[in-house]
Amino acid sequence: MKGNVIFKKHQNLIFSYLAALLLFAAISVYKPGFASVNHIKVLAQESAIIGIVAIGQTFVIITGGIDLSVAWMISIAAIMVTRLGGGGNEAMIWSVPLILVMTVFFGLVNGACIAYLRMPPIVMTLGMNIILQGGLVAVTQGAPGSYASDLLVVLGQKAFLGIPWLLWIWGLFTVLAMLLLFRMKYGRELFAIGNNSVVANYSGINVNAVIMWSYGFSGLTAGLAGILLAGKVGSSYLGMGDALQFQSIAAVAIGGTSMMGGSGNYLGSVAGAFTITILLGILAALNLPYGVQKMAYGLIVLGSVLMAARKIKNSR
Amino acid sequence: MPDFIMKNICKSFPGVKALDQANFHASRGDIVALLGENGAGKSTLIKVLCGEHKPDEGEIIFEGKTLKIQNTRSAIEQKICAVYQELSLVPELTIAQNLFLGFYETGKTRMVSEKDMEQKTRDLFVEYGLEPLDPGMQVKKLSLAQKQVLEILKALNREGEIMIFDEATSALSEKYANWLMDIIRRLAEEKKIIIFISHRLDEIRKLCNRVIVFRAGTDVADMKMEEAENDELVRLMLGREIGGYYPKKEVFTKEETAIEMRNVTSGHKLTDVNLVLRKGEILGVGGLAGQGQSELFLALFGLIPYKGEIVINGKTVSLGSPRDAIKEGIALIPEERGLQGVVLAQSIRENIVLSSLNRIKNHLFLSEEKERRIVSEMMDAFAVKAESPETLVGTLSGGNQQKVVLAKQLATNPDILLMFDITRGVDVGTKKEMFNVVKKYASEGKAILFFSTDTEELVNVCNSIIVMNHGRVAGRIDDEELITRENIIRVSMGEKAV
Numbered sequence: 001m002k003g004n005v006i007f008k009k010h011q012n013l014i015f016s017y018l019a020a021l022l023l024f025a026a027i028s029v030y031k032p033g034f035a036s037v038n039h040i041k042v043l044a045q046e047s048a049i050i051g052i053v054a055i056g057q058t059f060v061i062i063t064g065g066i067d068l069s070v071a072w073m074i075s076i077a078a079i080m081v082t083r084l085g086g087g088g089n090e091a092m093i094w095s096v097p098l099i100l101v102m103t104v105f106f107g108l109v110n111g112a113c114i115a116y117l118r119m120p121p122i123v124m125t126l127g128m129n130i131i132l133q134g135g136l137v138a139v140t141q142g143a144p145g146s147y148a149s150d151l152l153v154v155l156g157q158k159a160f161l162g163i164p165w166l167l168w169i170w171g172l173f174t175v176l177a178m179l180l181l182f183r184m185k186y187g188r189e190l191f192a193i194g195n196n197s198v199v200a201n202y203s204g205i206n207v208n209a210v211i212m213w214s215y216g217f218s219g220l221t222a223g224l225a226g227i228l229l230a231g232k233v234g235s236s237y238l239g240m241g242d243a244l245q246f247q248s249i250a251a252v253a254i255g256g257t258s259m260m261g262g263s264g265n266y267l268g269s270v271a272g273a274f275t276i277t278i279l280l281g282i283l284a285a286l287n288l289p290y291g292v293q294k295m296a297y298g299l300i301v302l303g304s305v306l307m308a309a310r311k312i313k314n315s316r
Numbered sequence: 317m318p319d320f321i322m323k324n325i326c327k328s329f330p331g332v333k334a335l336d337q338a339n340f341h342a343s344r345g346d347i348v349a350l351l352g353e354n355g356a357g358k359s360t361l362i363k364v365l366c367g368e369h370k371p372d373e374g375e376i377i378f379e380g381k382t383l384k385i386q387n388t389r390s391a392i393e394q395k396i397c398a399v400y401q402e403l404s405l406v407p408e409l410t411i412a413q414n415l416f417l418g419f420y421e422t423g424k425t426r427m428v429s430e431k432d433m434e435q436k437t438r439d440l441f442v443e444y445g446l447e448p449l450d451p452g453m454q455v456k457k458l459s460l461a462q463k464q465v466l467e468i469l470k471a472l473n474r475e476g477e478i479m480i481f482d483e484a485t486s487a488l489s490e491k492y493a494n495w496l497m498d499i500i501r502r503l504a505e506e507k508k509i510i511i512f513i514s515h516r517l518d519e520i521r522k523l524c525n526r527v528i529v530f531r532a533g534t535d536v537a538d539m540k541m542e543e544a545e546n547d548e549l550v551r552l553m554l555g556r557e558i559g560g561y562y563p564k565k566e567v568f569t570k571e572e573t574a575i576e577m578r579n580v581t582s583g584h585k586l587t588d589v590n591l592v593l594r595k596g597e598i599l600g601v602g603g604l605a606g607q608g609q610s611e612l613f614l615a616l617f618g619l620i621p622y623k624g625e626i627v628i629n630g631k632t633v634s635l636g637s638p639r640d641a642i643k644e645g646i647a648l649i650p651e652e653r654g655l656q657g658v659v660l661a662q663s664i665r666e667n668i669v670l671s672s673l674n675r676i677k678n679h680l681f682l683s684e685e686k687e688r689r690i691v692s693e694m695m696d697a698f699a700v701k702a703e704s705p706e707t708l709v710g711t712l713s714g715g716n717q718q719k720v721v722l723a724k725q726l727a728t729n730p731d732i733l734l735m736f737d738i739t740r741g742v743d744v745g746t747k748k749e750m751f752n753v754v755k756k757y758a759s760e761g762k763a764i765l766f767f768s769t770d771t772e773e774l775v776n777v778c779n780s781i782i783v784m785n786h787g788r789v790a791g792r793i794d795d796e797e798l799i800t801r802e803n804i805i806r807v808s809m810g811e812k813a814v
Contacts, residue, residue, distance in 0.1 A: 191666075196661075
């Protein structure tokens with residue numbers, strides 16, 4: 001009975017992980033090299049970047065909003081960390097905090113306009129994305145970024161105790177996100193607002209501030225992901241965050257967080273991040289033409305989002 | 317044989333048998349009262365009839381034919397129309413658009429003519445003897461009572477043969493309740509079948525000719541109205557005897573003032589309100605509907621801006637938001653529990669601590685132990701009936717939901733309680749429990765501002781009464797002997813209580 005209750009409560013979560021595992025098993029049979037230790041490490045590193053962006057995205061989506069400005073927040077962070085102060089190890093002592101403060105600030109501007117000025121989240125964050133893109137192109141005059149520092153390359157590509165540094169970092173932030181969502185006042189307020197912001201207001205919750213900070217967090221995790229992405233790639237270029245926009249949202253949706261807000265779990269988004277990485281791996285392994293790959297990828301992700309949404313509806 | 321029969325209806329939800337071999341029957345021209353506690357199965361029966369739930373077993377027969385009701389639309393097409401307790405209007409649409417939503421005859425062109433729809437709306441207002449409202453006005457701008465009237469009009473407009481009124485009077489003033497009862501009598505004369513659900517026995521007695529009592533998911537009695545005694549009905553509903561309906565009145569009013577309003581004005585709805593509420597006092601707020609009572613409560617909870625002074629414990633406070641109000645020790649039990657009171661999609665536990673998260677915090681983190689303690693304490697205090705604290709509030713009966721609202725707002729340990737119509741749509745047994753809770757909090761020295769649409773309740777629960785008219789306090793009755801329904805009306809018309 002008790003096990004049954006726990007299963008029901010975490011049904012969405014369990015299905016998300018099962019789906020990822022199943023996909024992985026299927027492709028491993030087809031392409032034995034897929035399951036090699038080295039390739040798994042590569043997949044994990046890919047997933048980590050998506051997963052970190054998905055932290056803030058999960059928070060925002062729980063409030064019933066969405067953040068479509070992460071693409072260029074990531075690009076800005078990546079370009080800046082490779083160029084500020086020459087992009088060396090020493091410069092990172094001040095450039096990393098500066099970059100994160102900046103992306104948090106952009107996020108807070110998003111949040112403030114959405115919460116206090118009642119801007120629709122889609123319009124506001126999409127507008128912000130374009131402003132950031134324009135700003136970055138204007139400042140860099142379209143020149144690509146530079147090479148990542150040695151330290152960033154270690155974090156982005158190397159392992160510690162056999163496990164990639166990116167996974168350690170992702171794990172740490174996963175713990176923090178889960179604490180924030182389920183063990184702290186902020187998480188409770190977030191879920192209440194996503195379900196019914198009128199009740200939340202009547203309950204004495206500072207609804208606007210909570211919403212504003214969810215976008216601030218999204219800025220933080222997007223900035224962090226951008227910095228790490230520069231290390232993983234080894235250099236930076238304009239538009240390097242574009243793909244992560246859709247991936248982060250899809251990871252959240254596949255993970256069983258309701259796009260209407262009010263319910264969800266970051267651990268689901270973690271499974272969603274793995275699912276997407278495996279999917280991209282499969283499509284690449286099938287040697288399909290690039291255009292067909294892209295189309296298949298879009299269709300499959302939309303399909304799984306649809307399935308996840310139906311599961312949420314049924315379990316309510 | 318009766319014209320309309322529901323036979324052996326069964327309906328289960330996970331963990332509950334909501335209807336267990338329930339029966340119901342009525343003939344044309346009947347006005348049948350459906351009585352029962354919250355959770356007795358009345359609403360489920362109605363939802364089965366209206367196609368919102370599919371029954372597990374049972375049969376519905378109308379004029380010898382078995383009805384197949386697939387969904388709500390098919391119910392309406394088979395002339396079964398209901399006025400629901402929970403409003404089903406779309407706030408963003410206009411009055412006319414709401415009235416004809418989904419049932420507008422477009423003819424061949426498939427076009428909706430706003431003009432025609434608005435004219436038909438005006439005709440409806442005239443036909444049912446209502447003061448006309450602008451048909452082009454958005455529904456969200458209406459008061460709760462006006463919305464309820466509109467809800468009724470929407471059902472009447474569909475011209476059902478079987479008409480159901482589920483707690484349709486609970487949000488109405490006496491004037492409109494009487495208006496509705498006249499309409500229902502007219503429908504009965506036109507040989508329609510009326511099912512009337514209400515918790516107000518006096519209303520049922522005035523209106524209905526038969527009464528069917530539900531308890532624990534099934535029908536336990538079927539009587540002619542004039543043969544049914546009040547005590548007998550209450551006993552049948554509860555399955556046990558209950559003593560007097562209202563607890564004995566006692567005065568716990570102390571000398572110290574809990575909260576004082578000085579020349580408080582808000583928009584057009586509140587004008588120059590002066591008010592003193594003492595510790596331990598139960599102060600009733602009376603008057604005709606929509607005279608600023610609602611705004612008085614909203615202003616005191618920081619939900620609408622005001623000019624003037626509000627003083628708590630000798631200190632002028634600024635109430636700019638519910639957060640400020642809760643910090644000052646004020647709690648509000650709001651008007652619409654599903655929209656303002658509780659998060660229906662969350663558990664009882666999450667709801668109860670939502671207003672008092674600071675109380676369950678250990679530095680950065682929430683303490684599960686503190687949470688559990690507060691939740692079980694409050695669930696006991698209000699006798700919330702549920703399988704576990706993890707049960708979703710949306711699955712509870714109306715009365716239990718209201719208990720969760722009370723538990724949630726009182727978990728903040730307030731000194732001043734603003735109770736806005738806390739017994740709306742709540743059954744007899746739960747009402748009695750709530751009156752006892754009100755009395756208990758007064759005896760602990762908490763100051764209580766108490767509003768009810770039911771004047772009888774004000775008279776029987778409150779130590780003093782203020783009467784509001786056009787946003788002003790028209791008068792105050794302090795003498796226990798003078799607190800009567802007649803005097804409340806007198807004062808609202810500018811006369812003195814006698």
